[in-house]
Every structure is written in structure tokens, then in C-alpha cells.
Amino acid sequence: MTLEEVARLAGVSTATVSRVINNRGPVRESTRRRVLEAARRLRYQPNLHARTLAGGKSRMIGMVASNIDNPFFIDIFRSFETEAARHGYEVVLKHSDYSRKRLLGVIETLVGQRAAGLLIAVAEADESVVEELRESKLPVVFCDGGWASERMSAIKVRYATGMQRVVEHLYGLGHRRFAFLGHHLGLAAARERERAFTEAAELHSADVRYVIEEGDDSPDGGRQALQQVLRSGLAPTAVVCANDFMAIGVLTELRSHGLSAPDDVSVAGFDNIEFSRHVYPALTTVSVPRDRMARLAAFALIPQESGHPKGREVVIDPELIVRESTGPARPG
Amino acid sequence: MTLEEVARLAGVSTATVSRVINNRGPVRESTRRRVLEAARRLRYQPNLHARTLAGGKSRMIGMVASNIDNPFFIDIFRSFETEAARHGYEVVLKHSDYSRKRLLGVIETLVGQRAAGLLIAVAEADESVVEELRESKLPVVFCDGGWASERMSAIKVRYATGMQRVVEHLYGLGHRRFAFLGHHLGLAAARERERAFTEAAELHSADVRYVIEEGDDSPDGGRQALQQVLRSGLAPTAVVCANDFMAIGVLTELRSHGLSAPDDVSVAGFDNIEFSRHVYPALTTVSVPRDRMARLAAFALIPQESGHPKGREVVIDPELIVRESTGPARPG
DNA sequence: TTGAAAGCGCTACCAA
DNA sequence: TTGGTAGCGCTTTCAA
Numbered sequence A, B: 001m002t003l004e005e006v007a008r009l010a011g012v013s014t015a016t017v018s019r020v021i022n023n024r025g026p027v028r029e030s031t032r033r034r035v036l037e038a039a040r041r042l043r044y045q046p047n048l049h050a051r052t053l054a055g056g057k058s059r060m061i062g063m064v065a066s067n068i069d070n071p072f073f074i075d076i077f078r079s080f081e082t083e084a085a086r087h088g089y090e091v092v093l094k095h096s097d098y099s100r101k102r103l104l105g106v107i108e109t110l111v112g113q114r115a116a117g118l119l120i121a122v123a124e125a126d127e128s129v130v131e132e133l134r135e136s137k138l139p140v141v142f143c144d145g146g147w148a149s150e151r152m153s154a155i156k157v158r159y160a161t162g163m164q165r166v167v168e169h170l171y172g173l174g175h176r177r178f179a180f181l182g183h184h185l186g187l188a189a190a191r192e193r194e195r196a197f198t199e200a201a202e203l204h205s206a207d208v209r210y211v212i213e214e215g216d217d218s219p220d221g222g223r224q225a226l227q228q229v230l231r232s233g234l235a236p237t238a239v240v241c242a243n244d245f246m247a248i249g250v251l252t253e254l255r256s257h258g259l260s261a262p263d264d265v266s267v268a269g270f271d272n273i274e275f276s277r278h279v280y281p282a283l284t285t286v287s288v289p290r291d292r293m294a295r296l297a298a299f300a301l302i303p304q305e306s307g308h309p310k311g312r313e314v315v316i317d318p319e320l321i322v323r324e325s326t327g328p329a330r331p332g
Numbered sequence C: 001t002t003g004a005a006a007g008c009g010c011t012a013c014c015a016a
Numbered sequence D: 001t002t003g004g005t006a007g008c009g010c011t012t013t014c015a016a
Helices: A002-008 A014-022 A029-042 A048-055 A071-086 A099-112 A128-137 A158-173 A190-201 A219-231 A244-256 A292-299 B003-010 B013-021 B029-042 B046-055 B069-085 B100-112 B125-135 B159-172 B188-202 B219-231 B244-257 B292-303
Strands: A060-065 A090-095 A119-122 A141-142 A153-158 A179-181 A209-214 A240-243 A266-268 A285-287 A315-316 A317-322 B060-065 B089-094 B118-119 B139-145 B152-157 B177-182 B209-212 B238-241 B266-268 B286-288 B313-316 B319-321
Touching: A002 A029, A002 B244, A014 A029, A014 B188, A029 A158, A048 A285, A048 A292, A048 B046, A060 A071, A060 A099, A060 B046, A060 B188, A071 A090, A071 A292, A090 A099, A099 A128, A099 B046, A119 A292, A119 B159, A128 A153, A128 B089, A128 B159, A153 A292, A158 A190, A158 A240, A158 A266, A158 A317, A179 A190, A179 A244, A190 A209, A209 A219, A219 A240, A219 A244, A219 B003, A219 B219, A240 A244, A244 A266, A266 B029, A315 B244, B003 B013, B003 B029, B013 B029, B013 B089, B060 B069, B060 B100, B060 B313, B069 B089, B069 B292, B089 B177, B100 B118, B100 B125, B118 B125, B139 B292, B152 B292, B159 B188, B159 B266, B159 B286, B159 B319, B177 B219, B177 B244, B188 B209, B209 B219, B219 B238, B219 B244, B244 B266, B286 B292
Parallel strands: A060 A090, A060 A119, A119 A141, A141 A153, A153 A315, A179 A209, A179 A240, A240 A266, B060 B089, B060 B118, B118 B139, B139 B152, B152 B313, B177 B209, B177 B238, B238 B266
Antiparallel strands: A285 A317, B286 B319
């Protein structure tokens, strides 16, 4: 079970066993085989805690996402994990459910585990979180939300551009009454999308009207937000959602009211998750390149030959993807 | 940074600091405050590796899923995590991508981390994996696949029942030509669903014909499998999928061929993931109660007052949920 | 109520 | 090529 037992059985010192197990330093082939055999017989499994404690460093990067139900975050995780693995790093995925308190707890755990770096893909990172992160001295990358500074990078999406494209697209189709459905509007990062929408809409303040509603970050959250909208009086012809995950529920809710997209109401999402292609009608959305973000994150987190990358900010321009859920506004 | 530094600053021994930090043993209130203050000033973060190493045990349960893209597994994880948290356990989610090799590696890591237990929700667990697990001496629960034995429980779904209900439903609607779309048919656990379908279909061997196709466990996998089917000659009027995740893609692919469900082809899924309600037409499926499975898993994994639960097998009967994607077979 | 000290299992350095 | 051994940071007796 322990290195020492293996050493005893093999008739060598623990130092030698360690060398064999880690393929480090010179070991005579015969000794090597003897040790391996002993380890196998004893079904030796190195204690990772002891190893990390003795070694000092770890090859583990922690990623925390707001909501693992939303495939958007899973996509980032997968790409990031693949990239990290190429450099010999393991990544563990944690989630915070949009709770600042949970986030703090998760970060604490990750720091306690002596993670080699942190990828923070959450909407609830405020100053206190950033402060806590800074004190941890760990390299950190924010994906959406947070700010760049020494040792901390930020990968952002230019929501202004994305939302502007959505609104222009819809405006061009004749839409004048909009609804924006968001989630966690109390959180700065989540609010960015709302603000981007508002700004884009205000460019047409002369003839555009809109309402903002809030729901959970889930299809059902989208449904519920839409219900609010439908009760609100303003009968929008276009519904812009903070993300695809919510938009998917909007489509369902519309249908249950006997309304159809895009004939009665146009619907747009954001993110371009895979599901957006499989709903009906296929969702018009804005592509947020998770793989590119993940690669950038990996680059910022993993020490390169040239030493550790300095904290910097990268802003990504998203692209409009027009599919079937948006169309000409109904006259009247 | 370390316990010792805190002790020095507070002018006490490390033993006392440990007591304070862990709220264990008697400590004079004034001392306690002094220590806490020192810890705060130093921004002390306990090293979890040292703690686990010294303490011997951990409150961490590892869960490994085949495919974290499939929301089915995420649902299990979330319910399980909630349940585990109530008992003071943390759970870490890992994935194996249906690779036996990756699974073995992940298990090794978890064992090396001295997990308190393992929840194995994979299709690729064969004898060698079970053997490895048995040797780890850890309490293990299989969710779908695997076998019960000393210290190992298995939570299974009676696929035979579920598939039979699907087939009977479809047969009753007049369908006689079927296709079954599955994934990883080389893996025993994944094959169970196929076998269940086959058995159900064979009950009507007199007048039912069917083909089996395989794709990835993803919507695109479903699409591709359907393409095979459409090329196969047998023009099925009903497509039964191994799970909803694949079925979702089938709906999309059908549409791209100008076919519509359920008018031209009926489609049924399995699992009842949330998305199945949001596709169009809403998917007829079989409910697999993830929350119940997760609770059973937690019960089997977490030591109760009555000592550690013995390995046992629980079989769950799934229920048919008829929605809009299935309908009467087209005459002809 | 507090402290000293013996580990937990492993790595890494220094000698041999 | 090998062994001895001093830690890594924490918990936990056992004494004081």
C-alpha cells in the first residue's frame, strides 16, 4: 500500500522505489524490475496527497463555471481540458450556481488543493472575489467577467458588437417592439449582455420600444421570462435572449401559446450552443467561440518556455448566425 | 501561509492553531480569538493535501460519467452532489468519454486521492474495471452497468420494460418497420438498451422488421445514424433511439430530408432529459428518474449510523412518456 | 487549556 | 547506482 512496503518487499530503499515509480534518476534495470514487480504484487497506488505535499507543486488547474447545466460552460471545459492535457495538466471542473458565496468556497478549496492555476468562468465575480483571487497568488484567467491585472488575464466577448448585430438584423426585418430576456441581472457580468442590448436598441430610440425581463439561466427560465413579457402589454415582435439556453425555452413557450416563430414572433439567442441547431425553428444566434476562448485561457494559464505569461485582456468579436427563428416583422 | 507561521504570530503552538481552525478540543476564548486574528492577517489557507495526509481520511466522493456532454449525466451529478453535501461530502465529477483506458486512469487518480467512495456512471465498465475497483477496497456504486457484490452496489434500469413500452406504443399505432439507433454497441452496458429493443421487437417477429444503426452519443451521432438508416432500404416508420440526446439530432435530420415527425416518421427517445420537452415535436420518451438513482447512490455510498451499507442491486422501472413525436403509422 | 512531538506517504538532496 | 534522511503542512495522542 505505501512506498515503504514496496521498498521492503523489493529489498531496496524508499528513495529507489520513488525513482522507479517516477522514472527519474538512474536505476539498474534489474532493480527496476524488482521494484515494479513488488509494486504490482502489493497493488501499490501512490498517495497523491503525500506526493503533492512532498513535491510542493501540482499539475492541476481548477475551472469554476456558474452553471454546469448550460452546455456553454461544458464546451469551454472540454476544449480547455484538451488543451491543458497536451501540457500535462489535469483540470477539475467546479460550479458555483451563480452564488458568490459558493464561488468563494470553491476557490478556497482549489487554493487549498494548491491548484496550479484557476479558470474562472462565472458571472458573479465582483471586487471581493478578485481580491481573494489576487491574494492567492495563483495565475488566474477570467472568462467573461473579471478584469486583467498582474497575474490575471481576462478573456472577454464584445457583447456590444454581438447585440448590435442582432438588433440591426431584427430592425432591418422591420421589428420595432422588442423584449430582452436575461438572467441574474444583479450580477455585473450577466448584466453586460443586457446593457449591450439596451445600447443597441437605444440607437433606434426614435422608433424602437422594449421591455426587459429576467428568468433563471435555463430553458424554463426563458419560458417564465416570456410569460412575464406576454403579460406586460407590449406585444413584442422580437425576443432577444441573453443566451441560447434560455431561448430554447422561449420557443417552447411561444408554441404553447399558439404563437409561432418566426411568423408571429422572432427569437434570437446568444452563444451558439449545439442545441441551438436542433430546436425548431433553428435558432438565430451569435457565435461565441468557446474553443478559441479555451485555447487563450490555456495559453494564459500554462507556463510557456518563455516563462509565465503576463496578465492581459483579450476581447473576442462574436458573429451573427442567422437561422430560422427570425424573420420579417408581422405588419401591424 | 502555514499553520506554523500562524502559530508563531499568535504566540501559540501548532496544536492549538489546529484546534482553533477545526473547532475541536478546548481552547480559551481569548486564545481562540488571537489565533483567528493571526490566521486572518496572514490570509492562512490550510493545505488540503497535508490535512488529508495527516488525517488519513477524506470526505470526497468521485463520480465518473461516460459523457459530460449528455445532460443525463449532469443531472445525476447534480442530484448526487446535493445529497452528498447534506452529509458533508464533496463530489468531484470526472469523465471518461466511453474509453476504458481513460476510465482506468480516472479511477486510479481518484483512488490516489483517497476518495471516500466512487460513483461509476459509465457504459464501459467491464470485468477488468470491476476487478480494479474491487481491489481499491473503496465503496463503489455503479449507475447502469457493473454488478453488485461485497462493497459494490449497482443501480440499474429495467430497460426491457422501458423498451417494451416504447415498442408496444408504436406497434399499437400501427408501426411495423422500425429502426433502432444506438451508440457504443461494443460496450455491454450500452448494448443493454439495444438488446431490450430487440427483444421487444421480437415479440412481434411475425410482422415487425427492424434495422440497428450506430452513432456517437450526441445529436450529431443521431443524425448520422439516421442517414445510414435512410440509405438502408428499409424505410422505417418508427425510429427508436437509445437516448434523447441522439433522438434530438434525429428530429433535425428528418427535417432536413423534408420528412416530419410524427406524420412521416415517429421518433422516440429514452431518459427524458429536459431538452426532450423543448425540441419540436416534443419527444416521446422513457423517464429514467435520475434524482431517485442519485439518492439511491448516495445512500449506498455514504456511511449511515448503522454502519456501511452492503452492496446490493436496485432495479428501477422506467415509465413511458408519450408526447408529440410519435403518432399513427402512415398507411402504405 | 496548552505544548511537544510523532507520524501521514512521498520527494529530493547529499553521501556513499 | 543506491541509501539515508530531512522535510512538506497538518492532525493527534500524551504530558504538562
